[in-house]
Amino acid sequence: MAPKKSADRAVHGQYEAYxxxxxxxxxxAKxxxxxxxxxxxxxxxxILGRRIAGDGPFRALIAGGGTGDATIMLASQLAARAIEAEIIHLDISAASLAIAGAxxxxxKLDGIEFVQASLSDLAALGLGRFDYIDCCGVLHHLEAPGEVLRELAAALKPGGGIGLMLYGRLGRTGVYEAQSLLRLLAGDLADQARIDSAxxxxxxxxxxxxxKRNSHVGDHRNTGDAGIYDLLLHRRDRAYxxxxxxxLAAAAGLGITGFIEPARYDPLNYLRDAALRKTVAALTWPEQCAAAELIAGNMKVHICYLVAADAARQVPLRPDMPEAVPVLNNVSPEALAGRLRGAPALALDFDGAKIRLALPKQAAEMAALIDGERDLAEIRRRLGKSGRKMAPGAFTRQFETLYKALNGINAMLLR
Ligand SMILES: C[S@@+](CC[C@H](N)C(=O)[O-])C[C@H]1O[C@@H](n2cnc3c(N)ncnc32)[C@H](O)[C@@H]1O
Structure with a gap:
């Protein structure tokens, strides 16, 4: 497989070699x-706003899946829950596919199909439709990101969605200047000489x-030649x-349902001045996200989820819905309880930006009742039985504060 355009050939060649x-x-094994x-x-x-139903295999496309991080994680998590699945891992690089396959x-994850192809040819591949598409760190290396995102959107089943990662321009300050400098100093050299120059x-x-001044950019420090190449010598790399x-999402008929981690994208978390806070609180959500990025200045990637634009209001579920089931994410109940007990707020360091997220009085008791099965109505009932009966309104207010903090750091999700 040899792409026709020279920049495409260069990008392909990079990912074969590195x-x-x-x-x-x-x-x-470790x-x-x-x-x-x-x-x-x-x-x-x-994306789904519910637990995966198991009505037919869950179909996922890992688009530009590289050496397999998303494929291996998702396939393992689906297998652990015994969910029947078909995963297609697509990449242009045979070397990357070989690593992901190994x-x-x-x-021993079966049911993954490995396809060597270009995303630019997606429509012609006849891969069918998907419940979920991962596209992480890929679109910003393509000639026509908007067109490919439209093709990905067209490959979604109704109710499906996309998990996207794109580079963040402000957080990568200095990267593009260094890339320009290296094009000037070493652009014509062979790859190894370019890496040595970098x-x-x-x-x-x-x-x-x-x-040098941008302490947030550090991925190249422990990823060898491939990391240096990806950061400083890439032949096609843009940021957003x-x-x-x-x-970009709107042009593909998609709406964004959330950024990870949400607290980073809330400008109120960075501002103390009352007048500024009032102004920011009145902005639309997209404006608030844009303001947060400009204030923080340190977001070097943007991770977000997208669904059909007309469905974007239905997900995620809200913390005031009694039928919503809270789930802990990336955190053990024990570690969480230790962090919440008696604390008035979560004190966080987001890459140098210090943030405090308020906690409700009963944060630890509420969190202890989250088992991924109980809905909020049941959690309120159980809290009442333990001697701390709360009216529905009071419970919802407390839970919303807890949710804002824990969902803000991607430690609590709803289904
Ligand atoms: C930075 S890596 C990201 C890999 C993976 N998604 C991850 O997050 O670990 C970019 C990947 O996109 C692939 N890629 C680049 N252009 C592509 C294209 N036109 N079609 C399919 N894959 C492509 C590369 O081969 C590479 O594996």
């Missing part, structure tokens, strides 16, 4: 890499250089501001 992220299939997008609980929260084999440059850059992502 599959990214670098992964050793033998490590599957740990499961989890993250966003594409955790099962996040898909249920931000990881799946190590874990390493030498990183050593020599003065502290005034924007890449939040408002551009809303526009």
């Amino acid at each position: 599959p990214y992220p670098p992964r050793d299939p033998a490590d599957e 740990r499961l890499i989890t993250g966003s997008p594409s955790g099962l609980a996040e898909i249920e929260h931000y 990881r799946a084999a190590t874990r 390493r030498a440059l990183l050593e020599d850059l003065p502290p005034t250089n924007w890449l 501001m939040v408002d551009e992502i809303f526009a």
Whole structure:
């Protein structure tokens, strides 16, 4: 498979020579890499608004799946819940597919189909429709991201959705300037010489250089040649501001149901001045997200979930719905209880931005009742039985505060 355009050939060649992220299939015996997008609980929260029903196999496309992080995580989580699934892992790079395939084999995950193809040819591949599509760190390397997102949207079943990761422009301040510099200094050299030049440059850059000053960008520090190449030598790489992502989604007929982690995208979490807070509170949600990005300045990626624009209001479920079932995400009940007990707020450090998220009085008791099965009506009943009876309104207010904090850090989801 040889793409026709020279930039496409260069991108393809990069991922044949330097599959990214670098992964050793033998490590599957030691740990499961989890993250966003594409955790099962996040898909249920931000896309389906319900538990996966099991009415036919759950079909997922991992578009530009690379060395397999999302595929292995999602397939493992589906298998753990005995959910029948068909996963297609598609990538243009045979080397990346081989690594992803070996990881799946190590874990004995069947039912994954590996397809070598370009996303630009998606419509012609006849892969059918999907409940979920992961597209993580890929669109910003394509010639026509908007067109490909439209094709992905067209490949969704009704009620399906997409988990997307795109680079954040402001948080990557300095990266694009360093890429320009390296094109100037080493653009015509062979790959290994370009990598050597990039390493030498990183050593020599003065502290005034924007890449040096940007402490948030560090992915290249422990990912070897592939990491240096991906960050500084990529042949096609662009980044997005939040408002551009809303526009990209809208142009594909999609609406955004949430960014991860939500608290980073709430400008009220950064501002203390009363007048500024009042102004910000009156903004629309997309404007608030855009403001948060401009205030924080440190978002180097944007992870979000998308569904058909006309369905975006129905998900996620809201914390005032008695039938909603809260689920803990990425945190053990014990660790959470320790963090909540007696604390008036969660104190967080989001890459240097210090944030406090208020907690309700009964945060620890409420959290202890979350088992992924009980709905909010049942949790309120049980809280009452333990001697702390609360009127529905009081319970909802307290739970909403808890939800805002824990969902804000992606530790609580609803289904
Ligand atoms: C930065 S990696 C991300 C891999 C994976 N999604 C992850 O998050 O770990 C980008 C991936 O996109 C793939 N890719 C680039 N252009 C592509 C295209 N036109 N069609 C399909 N895959 C493509 C590359 O081969 C590479 O594996």
